[in-house]
Amino acid sequence: xxxxxxxxxxIGSKPAMSYVLAVVTQFNDGQDxxxxxxxxxxxxxxxxxxxxxxNRFIEEAAVEDIDIGTDTIxxxxxxxxxxxxxxxxxxx
Amino acid sequence: xxxxxxxxxxIGSKPAMSYVLAVVTQFNDGQDxxxxxxxxxxxxxxxxxxxxxxNRFIEEAAVEDIDIGTDTIxxxxxxxxxxxxxxxxxxx
Numbered sequence: 001x002x003x004x005x006x007x008x009x010x011i012g013s014k015p016a017m018s019y020v021l022a023v024v025t026q027f028n029d030g031q032d033x034x035x036x037x038x039x040x041x042x043x044x045x046x047x048x049x050x051x052x053x054x055n056r057f058i059e060e061a062a063v064e065d066i067d068i069g070t071d072t073i074x075x076x077x078x079x080x081x082x083x084x085x086x087x088x089x090x091x092x
Numbered sequence: 093x094x095x096x097x098x099x100x101x102x103i104g105s106k107p108a109m110s111y112v113l114a115v116v117t118q119f120n121d122g123q124d125x126x127x128x129x130x131x132x133x134x135x136x137x138x139x140x141x142x143x144x145x146x147n148r149f150i151e152e153a154a155v156e157d158i159d160i161g162t163d164t165i166x167x168x169x170x171x172x173x174x175x176x177x178x179x180x181x182x183x184x
Contacts, residue, residue: 040136041136042136043136043139044134044135044176047160047176048176050160051160055162066158067158068142068143068155068180082143084136084139084140088160
């Protein structure tokens with residue numbers, strides 16, 4: 001799953017363009033706002049996705065808010081690991 | 093160079109902790125605000141650096157502003173390439 005019903009697109013390890021398509025689809029389906037969320041190494045891709053959407057596809061979309069944070073993840077070995085996260089809200 | 097005189101720390105490909113040290117040093121030298129800047133894949137590291145500084149070292153530091161953008165770079169082959177960028181301002 002790269003997206004769910006509440007206009008959020010979760011960024012994973014696929015090329016940025018797959019997620020760009022997901023975001024553009026949400027806007028074209030009538031959403032005024034799309035949330036882009038990522039953790040760890042995918043944070044760079046999340047920024048690429050937001051920039052590509054607003055520079056090349058939905059020029060009236062603007063960055064409304066950006067938040068960064070830290071999520072604590074349980075590893076398979078039973079340890080805890082901190083992972084940075086980003087939320088980017090695009091709105092038109 | 094990972095930092096210059098105007099309290100900016102540029103994030104490259106070294107481990108996050110090298111840049112954390114640079115940011116903490118700036119605060120300890122009396123700066124009230126430190127700018128963290130990164131492009132491309134280093135964007136994830138920039139978020140790690142901001143989070144590690146404020147969670148583990150300078151707890152009174154807060155994220156004051158985050159900007160994302162696109163820089164156009166000239167490649168060695170004479171082409172132009174777009175690269176995403178992030179600026180994170182930490183202040184205490």
